[in-house]
Structures are given as structure tokens and as C-alpha cells.
Amino acid sequence: MDGIYSWLEETSLAEAIRGTAYLYPMLESVHIIGIALLIGPAAAFDLRLLGLGRQALRVTTAAKHLLPLSHLGFMIAAVTGVAMFLPGANLLADRGSAPWKLGLILLAGLNILIFHRHTYRNVTDWDVDRPTPAAARFAAVISLTSWSGVTVAGRLLAYT
Numbered sequence: 245m246d247g248i249y250s251w252l253e254e255t256s257l258a259e260a261i262r263g264t265a266y267l268y269p270m271l272e273s274v275h276i277i278g279i280a281l282l283i284g285p286a287a288a289f290d291l292r293l294l295g296l297g298r299q300a301l302r303v304t305t306a307a308k309h310l311l312p313l314s315h316l317g318f319m320i321a322a323v324t325g326v327a328m329f330l331p332g333a334n335l336l337a338d339r340g341s342a343p344w345k346l347g348l349i350l351l352a353g354l355n356i357l358i359f360h361r362h363t364y365r366n367v368t369d370w371d372v373d374r375p376t377p378a379a380a381r382f383a384a385v386i387s388l389t390s391w392s393g394v395t396v397a398g399r400l401l402a403y404t
């Protein structure tokens with residue numbers, strides 16, 4: 245893998261990011277905006293799955309308006325994250341927090357896949373004014389904890 249990381253560090257994009265004043269902090273800022281857009285709406289949807297606003301707000305309405313924002317946030321975080329990874333790939337990949345961050349992103353992704361393929365299929369039975377099934381509440385807790393964990397691991401990436 246070290247060869248791949250060294251090759252990534254030498255790409256022209258990595259050199260441009262290293263050599264352009266203020267580009268790295270700009271990428272960090274946009275990364276944080278992406279994270280806010282990802283986690284804010286996802287957490288609001290998770291809270292609805294846990295029962296918040298159950299009488300008034302359909303789960304399908306919350307999903308329709310909130311989840312596309314989360315997807316956009318993830319794309320922004322992923323693009324800026326990869327861009328920040330390139331110039332220091334060897335150093336960052338070596339950090340103890342790196343496998344945690346990647347592992348927690350994969351866990352969050354797997355949770356989304358299972359939720360949409362299975363739990364969400366019979367949403368019409370619990371769309372409004374009904375308790376959500378245990379599997380939906382479990383998915384909400386996994387989502388809240390895994391995205392929080394990705395945030396902590398992301399911050400730690402700068403140090404250890």
C-alpha cells in the first residue's frame with residue numbers, strides 16, 4: 245500500500261493542493277460544511293425514527309426532504325476528504341484513527357443499506373402516528389453513534 249500512497253502524494257492534484265496557499269484550510273472548511281449537511285438532516289431523520297414528531301410528521305415526508313440533503317453532504321465530505329488525503333497520504337494512512345474513520349464510515353453505509361433494503365420496505369405500516377419498529381429505532385441509534393464516531397475519528401486524524 246505504501247507505493248500507492250507515495251504515488252497519490254506525487255499526483256499533480258496533490259502537488260497543487262500542497263503548493264496553493266490557503267487551499268488546504270479552504271478544503272477543511274468545505275469538509276466541515278459537508279459534514280454539517282450530512283449529519284444534521286440524518287440526525288433529524290433518526291430522531292423521527294426514534295419517535296420525535298410522530299403524530300404530525302410522516303416518516304416518508306421526512307425521508308423525502310431530509311435524506312437528499314444528507315447525500316449531498318456526504319458527497320461534499322467525500323470529495324474534500326479525498327482531496328485532503330492526497331498531499332499527506334503516507335502520514336494520514338499511518339495514523340491510528342484512520343482505520344476507525346474508514347471502519348465507521350463503512351458501518352454507517354452498511355446500516356443505511358440494511359435499513360433501506362429491509363426495514364423501510366413496509367414503512368406504510370408505521371408512516372405516521374404509529375410506533376416505529378425496533379429495527380428502525382436500532383438503525384437510528386447506529387446511525388447517530390456511527391456518524392458521531394466518524395466525526396471524532398476525523399478530528400483525531402490531525403493528531404494521532
Ligand code: HEM
Nearest residue numbers: 272279321322325326328329336391394395398399401402
Ligand atoms: C468519505 C471520505 C472522507 C475522507 C477521505 C476524509 C478524509 C479526511 C482528511 C484527510 C481529513 C484531514 C485530517 C487533517 O487535519 O490532516 C479529515 C478531517 C476531518 N473529517 Fe473527514 N473524510 C471523509 C469523510 C468524513 C465524514 C463523513 C465525516 C463526518 C461525519 C468526517 C469528519 C471529519 C472531521 C471532523 C475532520 C476534522 C476537520 C477539522 O477539524 O479541520 N470526514 N477528513
